[in-house]
Amino acid sequence: MTEREPELVLCREVAGRASTKPSPSGVAALAALERVGPHAGHAMLQETMEVLAASQPVPAWHAAGPNRPVGAWCAVDVWDSERVLFIDYDGPVPHTLMAHIGEVGGTLVDKLALLTPHAAHAWEGMRGEDEVLMPLVEQDAAEVLADLAAALRLTDLTWPRPDDEEVIALRALAWARCRDHLPDRPEHQPLAQGERARVLDAFEQVGAPCGGGSRHRPVAGRAVLGLRGELPQPRAAVLEPRPDRRLPGDWLPRKTVLDQAHRALLPAVFKRWVTFALTERGVPTPWIAPAVAAVSRHGPRHPPQWGAARDNHPTARAGRKKQ
Numbered sequence: 001m002t003e004r005e006p007e008l009v010l011c012r013e014v015a016g017r018a019s020t021k022p023s024p025s026g027v028a029a030l031a032a033l034e035r036v037g038p039h040a041g042h043a044m045l046q047e048t049m050e051v052l053a054a055s056q057p058v059p060a061w062h063a064a065g066p067n068r069p070v071g072a073w074c075a076v077d078v079w080d081s082e083r084v085l086f087i088d089y090d091g092p093v094p095h096t097l098m099a100h101i102g103e104v105g106g107t108l109v110d111k112l113a114l115l116t117p118h119a120a121h122a123w124e125g126m127r128g129e130d131e132v133l134m135p136l137v138e139q140d141a142a143e144v145l146a147d148l149a150a151a152l153r154l155t156d157l158t159w160p161r162p163d164d165e166e167v168i169a170l171r172a173l174a175w176a177r178c179r180d181h182l183p184d185r186p187e188h189q190p191l192a193q194g195e196r197a198r199v200l201d202a203f204e205q206v207g208a209p210c211g212g213g214s215r216h217r218p219v220a221g222r223a224v225l226g227l228r229g230e231l232p233q234p235r236a237a238v239l240e241p242r243p244d245r246r247l248p249g250d251w252l253p254r255k256t257v258l259d260q261a262h263r264a265l266l267p268a269v270f271k272r273w274v275t276f277a278l279t280e281r282g283v284p285t286p287w288i289a290p291a292v293a294a295v296s297r298h299g300p301r302h303p304p305q306w307g308a309a310r311d312n313h314p315t316a317r318a319g320r321k322k323q
Helices: 006-020 024-036 039-052 059-062 120-124 140-154 163-183 193-206 214-226 248-255 260-279 285-298 314-322
Strands: 069-076 082-089 095-102 110-115 136-141
Touching: 006 024, 006 059, 024 039, 024 059, 024 163, 059 163, 069 120, 069 140, 082 120, 082 140, 095 163, 110 140, 110 163, 110 260, 120 136, 136 140, 140 163, 193 260, 260 285
Parallel strands: none
Antiparallel strands: 069 082, 069 136, 082 095, 095 110
């Protein structure tokens, strides 16, 4: 846990043990690490392999070289809440690497799989007529691999990390394929004051409910928009198929100070906010209704305490202790 370069340390230890006690298994381990290990360890592994190859058999697959991407596709749903990546590879055994990435509540690689070649071509036929639109678009392989690498980096920050043996193996393979495309961490770009004011004014005009009096609309509207700090992103709120309840059920009660009249307006404001945000992003009208319906099921409620008092409420303290 405290190592800064744990993969490189592993490569050195395996190389040292394989050199001390040469064996076919040790050579195979070095050959495998050449495929999936960090770039900084390649020269050391190759030198060790050259020495051991004089006395030990080298796996036949070692001469085949690494697999190369020959095509890539990406399918994104209309809400931008999930996407599926397909990368086709050549080699002795052509195949497709598939990754399902969710964005509700934070970027997370939900699933990795190795599929038959050209699996992406069957994507449209697998989608039912009643399923959310997720059109498949061909993209540059380097861009798709960079997307996968960035998503894997964020997934590795989740805790506890998956410990299923198959998941670990596929994760190592996926990292080996995309690590050279890992982009720099994006810098936060705050929304320009003028654009922020425009969005806020537009939302207060169309996003506030009709009831409750005009003096309550700006306060309730700014509570929702101001909490996010940027253009409203509905995927971080309550979207199908996996609505994230943290914004309406946790962040709003803890981070905003609203009186009873304002809190009474929040469910209606929240529905209008999701409608407004999806409309701003150009989501087709038929797909806005399911998101608004999700707000009715998981939208803001009335917890026992709001604001700072909520953090000290027995329920909140019990939840933090459990976490």
